[in-house]
Amino acid sequence: MNILLSHNAQWVIVSTLILGMASGMMGCLSYWKRQSLMSDALSHAALPGVVIGFALVGVKSLPVMMLGAAISAIIAALLIHWIRSSTRIKEDTAMGIILSVFFGLGIMLLTMVNRMPGGNQSGLDSFIFGQAASMVRKDVYTMLILAVLVMLVLFIGFKEWKIFLFDPDFARGLGLSGRLMNGIYLTVLVLVIITGIQVVGVILMSALLIIPAVSARYWTQSFKWMVILSGLFGGGAGLVGTIISTLGEGWPTGPFIIVTSSTLFVISLVFGAQKGLLIQAWQLRTQRKVHVSSSQSNLTQGGE
Amino acid sequence: MAVLTVNDLTASYRKNKVLNDVSFNVQPGSLTSIVGPNGAGKSTLLKVMLELHPKLSGDVSFFGSTLNKMKTRVGYVPQRGSVDWDFPTDALDVVLMGLYGRVGWLKWPKREHREKAMDSLEKMGMADYAGRQISQLSGGQQQRVFLARALVQEADLYFMDEPLAGVDAATEQAIMTILNELRMKGKTVMVVHHDLQTVEDYFDHVLLLNRTVVAHGVTKDVFTKDNVYQTYGGTLRYMMEATT
Numbered sequence: 249m250n251i252l253l254s255h256n257a258q259w260v261i262v263s264t265l266i267l268g269m270a271s272g273m274m275g276c277l278s279y280w281k282r283q284s285l286m287s288d289a290l291s292h293a294a295l296p297g298v299v300i301g302f303a304l305v306g307v308k309s310l311p312v313m314m315l316g317a318a319i320s321a322i323i324a325a326l327l328i329h330w331i332r333s334s335t336r337i338k339e340d341t342a343m344g345i346i347l348s349v350f351f352g353l354g355i356m357l358l359t360m361v362n363r364m365p366g367g368n369q370s371g372l373d374s375f376i377f378g379q380a381a382s383m384v385r386k387d388v389y390t391m392l393i394l395a396v397l398v399m400l401v402l403f404i405g406f407k408e409w410k411i412f413l414f415d416p417d418f419a420r421g422l423g424l425s426g427r428l429m430n431g432i433y434l435t436v437l438v439l440v441i442i443t444g445i446q447v448v449g450v451i452l453m454s455a456l457l458i459i460p461a462v463s464a465r466y467w468t469q470s471f472k473w474m475v476i477l478s479g480l481f482g483g484g485a486g487l488v489g490t491i492i493s494t495l496g497e498g499w500p501t502g503p504f505i506i507v508t509s510s511t512l513f514v515i516s517l518v519f520g521a522q523k524g525l526l527i528q529a530w531q532l533r534t535q536r537k538v539h540v541s542s543s544q545s546n547l548t549q550g551g552e
Numbered sequence: 553m554a555v556l557t558v559n560d561l562t563a564s565y566r567k568n569k570v571l572n573d574v575s576f577n578v579q580p581g582s583l584t585s586i587v588g589p590n591g592a593g594k595s596t597l598l599k600v601m602l603e604l605h606p607k608l609s610g611d612v613s614f615f616g617s618t619l620n621k622m623k624t625r626v627g628y629v630p631q632r633g634s635v636d637w638d639f640p641t642d643a644l645d646v647v648l649m650g651l652y653g654r655v656g657w658l659k660w661p662k663r664e665h666r667e668k669a670m671d672s673l674e675k676m677g678m679a680d681y682a683g684r685q686i687s688q689l690s691g692g693q694q695q696r697v698f699l700a701r702a703l704v705q706e707a708d709l710y711f712m713d714e715p716l717a718g719v720d721a722a723t724e725q726a727i728m729t730i731l732n733e734l735r736m737k738g739k740t741v742m743v744v745h746h747d748l749q750t751v752e753d754y755f756d757h758v759l760l761l762n763r764t765v766v767a768h769g770v771t772k773d774v775f776t777k778d779n780v781y782q783t784y785g786g787t788l789r790y791m792m793e794a795t796t
Contacts, residue, residue, distance in 0.1 A: 280636075280639065282636075404658055405658060406660075407649075407652055407655070407660070408652075408657060408658070410641070410645075410649075411649045411652055413639070414635055414636070414639045414641065414646070414649070415630065415634070415635045415649070417599075417604050417630050417634065418628060418630060418649065418701075419652075420602075420603075420604055421602055421623075421626070421627075421628040422623070422652055422653040424652075424657070468640060469640045469641075469642075469685050469687075470640055470641065470642075471639070471640045471641055473640075
């Protein structure tokens with residue numbers, strides 16, 4: 249537990265906690281936009297941008313690489329939109345194509361850059377699986393700003409998000425621009441992704457967005473509580489996963505966060521107060537009992 | 553003055569032209585059913601008029617002006633199947649959505665809005681279900697919630713996409729009562745409707761549509777066998793002649 253007390257570990261823990269909260273809340277929007285796979289496609293698509301950003305500047309400059317990541321993720325999003333609207337290919341297929349093409353391109357570029365002089369020490373590999381341990385105080389500030397931004401966007405426009413997700417046509421009828429809402433959604437999603445990939449990497453990033461939202465769904469029937477719970481689950485997974493990963497020498501943070509998050513999901517799936525497996529079984533059993541006893545009393549009444 | 557004027561409206565869905573030179577105008581205080589076979593462009597017509605689907609040509613004017621300027625006077629009830637009823641919210645909250653324009657963007661609804669939404673639910677006989685999860689409502693109840701949401705908008709012109717499809721007799725009566733009340737108040741309602749048997753009883757105007765307007769006017773003048781045959785093509789004629 250000594251490592252826990254180290255200064256750097258504290259920064260890492262705070263960062264992953266805040267990142268978990270922000271992505272958990274953002275994930276609720278993706279969940280109800282029925283675009284869980286979209287976040288996966290966009291995080292994978294960020295990789296070529298990271299590598300190109302590095303190759304252009306020649307040194308590991310985080311802002312440039314994040315900008316590269318954002319640009320390639322947005323290009324991917326536009327391509328998915330274009331494929332869906334102008335070909336007969338369905339959205340999930342389009343996402344599948346873009347995901348693998350961009351990720352493949354990213355890996356290819358990464359291999360090339362690693363062969364360049366000085367490229368080997370670039371640490372670009374860490375964007376694939378993430379490297380939370382390398383985070384410092386400045387990263388915590390980035391995450392904090394990001395988390396506050398996500399919460400503000402969600403809080404200020406809460407009823408707008410609700411109607412946009414539930415009934416976009418009606419929202420447009422009321423004068424709420426679907427294009428504007430989509431734009432804000434995509435911008436914030438990309439922001440969360442490019443921040444998150446430094447911690448958990450492009451492959452696991454979508455889990456950070458999707459799993460807390462799905463878990464939260466099992467506990468509540470209110471959109472507001474779903475967003476709050478999802479934030480808590482995401483933050484909790486970030487916190488606990490990071491602490492566990494500090495217990496062993498060289499244990500990777502990202503995967504432990506995801507495993508913790510998945511554990512929360514399994515608990516929700518079984519014990520969830522809404523649609524949880526246990527509660528459903530219990531409801532069925534009581535219904536059956538009521539049914540049996542009422543039909544028995546009918547029988548005895550009939551006999552009299 | 554006409555509440556709604558449509559001139560040479562043409563629209564397509566992917567490669568197919570679904571609306572071709574649609575022109576008509578609607579007088580205030582009328583209750584019009586839009587009738588036509590599947591794929592005739594009924595829902596598309598509503599969506600194109602409301603600018604939810606792009607048009608190729610033609611123009612639509614609302615109260616002699618544009619939709620943008622008249623947005624608050626136009627209400628829309630989408631098809632029940634167009635939304636995901638699994639969304640975590642309750643009936644009152646959905647009705648409240650009809651007031652979002654009036655609440656103001658980025659502002660939170662107040663008590664008065666909640667009360668208004670509650671009144672509207674009550675009008676639809678749904679007061680007891682205000683706090684009920686929308687996923688746990690029956691199809692008819694969901695349709696009533698949609699109607700209640702449209703009512704709180706207090707619009708002057710309503711478009712409703714198949715509000716009577718797949719609902720029980722009680723809900724059908726409740727909805728028709730409300731539609732007639734709206735007409736009495738001088739509001740105008742256009743309803744996409746499927747049941748040819750009830751057109752004459754329920755609606756004073758009818759718009760027979762099959763990609764273009766076959767006939768439009770007062771129901772008893774326009775809703776003739778010939779016009780219906782022409783709208784539905786040969787198939788219906790054979791079917792009807794076979795049964796008589």
